[in-house]
Amino acid sequence: MKKPVFPTGSILYDAILSRVFFVIGLSCLVLLLLIMLFLILEGLPIFRTVGVADFLFGTSWYPTYSPPQFGVAPLIIASLAVTLLASVIAVPLSLAVAVYLAELAHPAVKEIIKPIVEIIASIPSVVIGFFGMVVVAPFLQEHFDIDTGLNMINAALMLAFMAVPTIASISEDAISSVPTSLKEASYALGANRWQTIFHITVPASLSGIWTAIILGVSRVIGETMVVLMVAGGAGIIPKSIFDPIRPLTANIAAEMAEAAFHGDHYYALFAIAIILFAITMVFNLIADYLSNRYKFKEL
Amino acid sequence: MPGRSIREETASRGAGAHSRRNADIVEKAMFGIMRVCSFAVLVFLVLMLGYIFKEGISAISLNFLTEMPRNEMREGGILPAILGTFYLMLGASVISIPIGIITAIYLSEYASNPRVVKIIRLEINNLAGVPSVVFGLFGLGLFVVYLGFGVSILAGSLTLGILNLPVIIRSTEEALLTVPKTYREASLSLGATRWQTIYKIVLPNALPGILTGVMLSLGRAAGETAPIMFTAAAFYTPTLPHSIFSEVMALPYHIFVMATAGLYIDETRHIQYGTAIVLIMLVLLLNLAGLIARYRFRRRMKSSL
Numbered sequence: 001m002k003k004p005v006f007p008t009g010s011i012l013y014d015a016i017l018s019r020v021f022f023v024i025g026l027s028c029l030v031l032l033l034l035i036m037l038f039l040i041l042e043g044l045p046i047f048r049t050v051g052v053a054d055f056l057f058g059t060s061w062y063p064t065y066s067p068p069q070f071g072v073a074p075l076i077i078a079s080l081a082v083t084l085l086a087s088v089i090a091v092p093l094s095l096a097v098a099v100y101l102a103e104l105a106h107p108a109v110k111e112i113i114k115p116i117v118e119i120i121a122s123i124p125s126v127v128i129g130f131f132g133m134v135v136v137a138p139f140l141q142e143h144f145d146i147d148t149g150l151n152m153i154n155a156a157l158m159l160a161f162m163a164v165p166t167i168a169s170i171s172e173d174a175i176s177s178v179p180t181s182l183k184e185a186s187y188a189l190g191a192n193r194w195q196t197i198f199h200i201t202v203p204a205s206l207s208g209i210w211t212a213i214i215l216g217v218s219r220v221i222g223e224t225m226v227v228l229m230v231a232g233g234a235g236i237i238p239k240s241i242f243d244p245i246r247p248l249t250a251n252i253a254a255e256m257a258e259a260a261f262h263g264d265h266y267y268a269l270f271a272i273a274i275i276l277f278a279i280t281m282v283f284n285l286i287a288d289y290l291s292n293r294y295k296f297k298e299l
Numbered sequence: 300m301p302g303r304s305i306r307e308e309t310a311s312r313g314a315g316a317h318s319r320r321n322a323d324i325v326e327k328a329m330f331g332i333m334r335v336c337s338f339a340v341l342v343f344l345v346l347m348l349g350y351i352f353k354e355g356i357s358a359i360s361l362n363f364l365t366e367m368p369r370n371e372m373r374e375g376g377i378l379p380a381i382l383g384t385f386y387l388m389l390g391a392s393v394i395s396i397p398i399g400i401i402t403a404i405y406l407s408e409y410a411s412n413p414r415v416v417k418i419i420r421l422e423i424n425n426l427a428g429v430p431s432v433v434f435g436l437f438g439l440g441l442f443v444v445y446l447g448f449g450v451s452i453l454a455g456s457l458t459l460g461i462l463n464l465p466v467i468i469r470s471t472e473e474a475l476l477t478v479p480k481t482y483r484e485a486s487l488s489l490g491a492t493r494w495q496t497i498y499k500i501v502l503p504n505a506l507p508g509i510l511t512g513v514m515l516s517l518g519r520a521a522g523e524t525a526p527i528m529f530t531a532a533a534f535y536t537p538t539l540p541h542s543i544f545s546e547v548m549a550l551p552y553h554i555f556v557m558a559t560a561g562l563y564i565d566e567t568r569h570i571q572y573g574t575a576i577v578l579i580m581l582v583l584l585l586n587l588a589g590l591i592a593r594y595r596f597r598r599r600m601k602s603s604l
Contacts, residue, residue: 014492018409025405027398028468029422031461035429038440096336104330105337113337115590120344122515122586124522126551127575130558131347134568164340194326215428222430224525225551229559249432249525256436256529261444270440273433284428288421 043270061235063265070268074237078245082155083220090160094167102175121165129229132158146242153241155231159220167216174208211291218283224249248272355572373563377574383547384521390456391463391520399467407475408497427465431525434462438530453543455531462526463516474508507596514589518582524551550578
């Protein structure tokens, strides 16, 4: 066998490898910058035709009219509204699951339930959207006497279901990491289990819980297939939770195929992607900041 | 009551057995609510999967899995969608597994500057948070148009591969962290270089944990729709893909288009349910494999400590 120039055991080999790994390790950074660059390159040209304020606050989204109108306010409001509604459902539900798993469930039961909750996270969003379309929509239409079951509340329910594993699992980790000594101190003062959970354990794990909520909400804002399939798709400002809506993500997915390459419509959709990217980036930065603060050191 | 301090709470409880009884009632009620909530989530999951299986199981047959669609996709099988999803999973893995594992090794074994580690980790978290439809746009802009790959397996695999990077990196890092420091020290003290230590000691011990991440990422690649919509997926292809530059049908996209577009939405419901079952089974099996790998891994790590 030929002797290699750099034997794999040499220090030089190790040093070279360390550099190579460093360069490859930077790939995430490079990719993130590339994504930003592309969104900006393909999105900013829209502002040659439409002012930034008109784009953000315009209330009419008619990209195919002549002249086309590119006001994304209804889409932004739709995204915020459906996210808020989904959060109102998902956050209490997830926290209940988290506390149940961390404090109440028998260890053997927890061993079974926790993976099942995590399975929810693995179900493809298109399947959840499909279920919303074929089962939840007809159900809502029938029982609430509305024109269409494809609307905001349907989307919010499906999104809430998808957010539960994220919020519950991260919150559960945070709650479980509260030192036993804190809880024992509370019991010693005569507090019962619920009082201890409510006044000691949950407040002590609040930064982790906030991280969980923010990550969950950020996933909801960015979720595409569910809102594309069940939100109804009407680009109007919703007045009730039974109105069909068209969130930002659904709008991109629905229109990209028909937008002419490097036309105004195409640029406008990339500009919407910039908005989405910025929102989720801010959410992630906040989550990162929170999770690095107030962390319990191993005792 | 959120406004009260624990001291007030204990003071008022000292007032008598009455408030203690109240506190116990509150405890019972709250615990009941939590059990009901947890139960409700599980019930919804079971209802959803159960309903899809009930409606779709009749569509599943060997022919459904191995035949081309016929008669404008109103009949026949979903072979091209299964194969397409398989190719995309494979392509995404080829991209994300090496880069992801190497990044994780760098972060946990080589990196010495905590500032660099912090920045890279922040970027990984940010990348993980980018909405999937934005990845789709990026893939369209960079791979399909700028690099000229067209709507193809290649462009879709690259897009999915990038999307999967954070999953692989995180789980690999987690797996590397569970390898005890003493293993590394023992190897280094015998005169092995860092790379020899990583290759011969750390990686073999972390392998099942890494496998878990790979399985989870495969499942994710199989189920994602938005990133492949503009980069790889086709409504219908008359033949099976013959190169990495072919566009493909894919299971999640097939469900989406069959359920939302075309003239035969109601007529082809059974095909939609059947496709959903195939996709769910694929994803669940991959996740189950991942969970089992993780479970056995944890048990082994515990017993070896």
